[in-house]
Amino acid sequence: MTAAEALNGFFDDAEAAFTDAVARAGKSVERHVEVARHPLRLRFAGAPLADAMMPALRHLETPPATPSLTVLVWDLRSTGVGLRPPPWAALPYFERANMRGFRDDRFVLVYDRGTRAFSAVDNVEGRAVHWKDDAECVSFTERAAPLRHLLGGWLQGTGLFITHASAVGRASGGVALSGRTGSGKSTTAALCGRSGLGYLGDDNIVVSASGEPRAYSLYGVAKLSRDTLPWFPDLSSAVANPERLDAEKALIFLDHATCPPMVREFPLRVLLLPRVLDECETRLRPVSGSAALRTLVPDTLFTILGNPGVTVRGLRRLVEALPCYELALGRDRARIPGVIAELLEHA
Amino acid sequence: MNTRFAVDKSRVVYEVLEGEVLVVNLDSGHYYILDGTAAAIWQQLVDGATPAEVAHALSTRYPADGETILEAVRRFVAELTEEGLLAASDRATAWQGGSGAADAGDLGPTFVHPVLNRYADMAKLIQMDPIRDFDETGWPRRPMPPER
Numbered sequence: 288m289t290a291a292e293a294l295n296g297f298f299d300d301a302e303a304a305f306t307d308a309v310a311r312a313g314k315s316v317e318r319h320v321e322v323a324r325h326p327l328r329l330r331f332a333g334a335p336l337a338d339a340m341m342p343a344l345r346h347l348e349t350p351p352a353t354p355s356l357t358v359l360v361w362d363l364r365s366t367g368v369g370l371r372p373p374p375w376a377a378l379p380y381f382e383r384a385n386m387r388g389f390r391d392d393r394f395v396l397v398y399d400r401g402t403r404a405f406s407a408v409d410n411v412e413g414r415a416v417h418w419k420d421d422a423e424c425v426s427f428t429e430r431a432a433p434l435r436h437l438l439g440g441w442l443q444g445t446g447l448f449i450t451h452a453s454a455v456g457r458a459s460g461g462v463a464l465s466g467r468t469g470s471g472k473s474t475t476a477a478l479c480g481r482s483g484l485g486y487l488g489d490d491n492i493v494v495s496a497s498g499e500p501r502a503y504s505l506y507g508v509a510k511l512s513r514d515t516l517p518w519f520p521d522l523s524s525a526v527a528n529p530e531r532l533d534a535e536k537a538l539i540f541l542d543h544a545t546c547p548p549m550v551r552e553f554p555l556r557v558l559l560l561p562r563v564l565d566e567c568e569t570r571l572r573p574v575s576g577s578a579a580l581r582t583l584v585p586d587t588l589f590t591i592l593g594n595p596g597v598t599v600r601g602l603r604r605l606v607e608a609l610p611c612y613e614l615a616l617g618r619d620r621a622r623i624p625g626v627i628a629e630l631l632e633h634a
Numbered sequence: 635m636n637t638r639f640a641v642d643k644s645r646v647v648y649e650v651l652e653g654e655v656l657v658v659n660l661d662s663g664h665y666y667i668l669d670g671t672a673a674a675i676w677q678q679l680v681d682g683a684t685p686a687e688v689a690h691a692l693s694t695r696y697p698a699d700g701e702t703i704l705e706a707v708r709r710f711v712a713e714l715t716e717e718g719l720l721a722a723s724d725r726a727t728a729w730q731g732g733s734g735a736a737d738a739g740d741l742g743p744t745f746v747h748p749v750l751n752r753y754a755d756m757a758k759l760i761q762m763d764p765i766r767d768f769d770e771t772g773w774p775r776r777p778m779p780p781e782r
Contacts, residue, residue: 372772381644383660387765387774400765400774420773577654584649584656585665589756595647595660603649 293374294394298409300371301359301416308332308361308368319354320347322438323447323493323503323552328354332361332368335422340433342527346507346542346549356408356441358415358434362422370418373407386436390594395440402426406437410444427528427535431508432491435591438505442493443594447503448601450494451587454487454502455479455627460556460634461487462627463494463502463605464614465583471561471616473536474515475623480547481519482624484631487550491591496604500555507549510536518620521546556634557610558583559627564615569626572613576606610634635686635708639679639715640723650677657719663757666719672748674741675710679720683729685711696745703745710748717750 288296309315312333318341320327326349331337340360341348363369373389373396380389380396389396395408404419417437419425428435439449452465453476461484464472473489480486489510493503509522516523516537525545526537541549560574560582583602588595612630616623641648648657655668655676668676671692678688689707693700714720767775 369771379644381660382765383663398765398774403774403776405773420776575652577652577656580649580651580656581667584658585753585756588647588658588660589663595658596643599647599649599658603651606651 288377290374290377291393293377294396294409297371297373298407298412298414298416301407301418302414304368304370305330305332305359305361305416308366311366311368312361317351318344319349319351320344321349321352321551322347322505323442323445323495325355325445326352328357330357330359332359332366333422335365336360336362336419336425339422339425339430342540343431343433343506343508345540346504347551354413355445356413356415358417358437360417360434362419364421364423370405370416373405384589388436390440390443392444395437395443397436397440399436402429404429406434406440408437408440410441415441427531427538430527431510431538432506435491439591439593443597446497447493447495448593448598449491449505449587449591450583450598450602450605451490451590452492452494452583453489454492454504454553454555455484456487456502456550456553456556456631457485458550458553460631461485461502461550461553462557462559462631463492463555463609464559464561465579465586466561467582467586469563471563471614473510474512474518474620475561475614475616475627477509477511477515477519477522477547478620479624479627480509480541481521482628484547484624484628485550485553486541486547487553494555494601494605496601496608500605500608501552502555503552504549507541509539509541509547511539512536555605555609557612557630558606559612559614561614561616564617566615567617567619569617569619569623570615571626571630572615574611574613576611579606579611635689635704636684637722638682638684638724638728639711639720641680641719642721646719648676648680659718661718663754664717665753665756666717667751667753668748670748671706671741671746672710672750675707675748676714678729679711679714681729687729692745695741699745706745706747710750713750717752 316331316337408415452463453472657666689704
């Protein structure tokens with residue numbers, strides 16, 4: 288039996304297990320979302336994982352449409368239905384970043400030891416499964432960025448990729464903010480969103496780098512540190528994890544009706560590399576594409592499990608196509624959105 | 635010095651931009667910046683040149699530094715292979731010539747020893763113990779809680 292045949296059989300078994308899980312759960316929850324103009328159907332066996340995952344995706348919800356991908360989601364604890372492991376022994380799998388994975392042109396498999404969740408995508412048949420052991424144990428990352436490995440694996444077949452960046456802007460164009468944790472990108476995005484620029488996403492955005500670079504929203508979340516949360520008093524009542532702020536960033540779910548409002552996509556005009564500066568004023572300084580690539584590539588490759596070759600080539604096209612600036616963030620935070628808005632005016 | 639080398643694309647990715655080479659080892663989490671001589675040598679090696687051919691090309695440009703260049707290339711190739719960025723390959727295609735400098739790094743008037751700038755700040759994100767302990771269902775066993 289070839290690996291492809293074995294994986295086909297694995298997906299057939301997984302679909303049968305999901306049917307069983309729905310029967311055991313007593314109901315299925317179905318949601319339709321659109322990611323980067325691609326319709327997805329998400330089917331949950333029971334409500335627990337739908338309740339945990341959908342808040343970050345609700346801004347992408349659409350009426351039912353013929354899906355490019357159907358994702359089956361369930362957990363062992365609430366349904367009692369397991370998933371037969373994939374045929375690892377028949378696959379040249381890799382292990383890195385707390386994950387075991389496999390990837391070829393058709394299939395992507397990821398087991399995440401940290402969250403005890405498994406995702407698999409069949410890009411030819413347009414089917415995917417996401418299974419974890421316990422819907423009661425959903426981590427911060429799973430709530431803020433649900434199905435990230437699964438969606439990253441699926442997007443690799445569409446010419447799009449997930450980038451570790453935030454993005455704000457208008458329909459006519461926006462900026463991507465890239466940098467490590469602590470660089471100020473989340474706070475900058477939230478400040479810009481509140482000042483009237485559209486908020487496309489924080490930490491994980493979908494990017495198309497072929498032709499005109501374009502960013503697409505993936506998760507409707509803002510993540511603010513305990514130090515910066517008081518700067519946004521209008522958001523404090525919307526914090527979804529108030530009891531865990533000693534260990535986690537404040538997680539706030541956003542959609543089209545919140546402030547800042549979510550926007551779904553815009554052409555990218557500028558790439559910004561923020562860093563916190565101990566000065567009053569916020570300043571922009573042009574940087575080379577290679578300097579931008581140095582920030583983007585390691586950050587994206589090691590935090591988002593996509594196809595490394597596709598991701599690196601895409602990021603290179605991105606920095607070649609866009610002017611890149613270091614954004615030295617001054618203490619006078621009220622002025623930061625104005626600096627970015629003015630940059631966009633002239634981009 | 636007559637071995638050809640190749641990049642294992644399942645473990646290493648790289649891009650050349652503005653004369654600088656960014657190389658990422660996906661297994662270790664280390665990434666590397668190569669510029670100048672290092673970028674030129676890298677480009678020639680991945681294009682199929684042997685270290686001897688690389689040294690010869692550089693010696694043509696810097697005739698007074700022949701022995702120095704040979705030793706520098708040998709050491710640099712050893713460093714690249716030790717870091718898992720290049721591996722000897724029988725299948726690597728033969729070098730078609732060219733200095734590589736046009737694509738990767740502007741070489742100055744004097745020979746500068748190649749430097750492999752290594753960055754390890756992302757490594758802790760990806761290093762893990764191999765998954766070897768499975769339960770009766772075939773999934774990795776849940777880690778034991780720490781003892782009190």
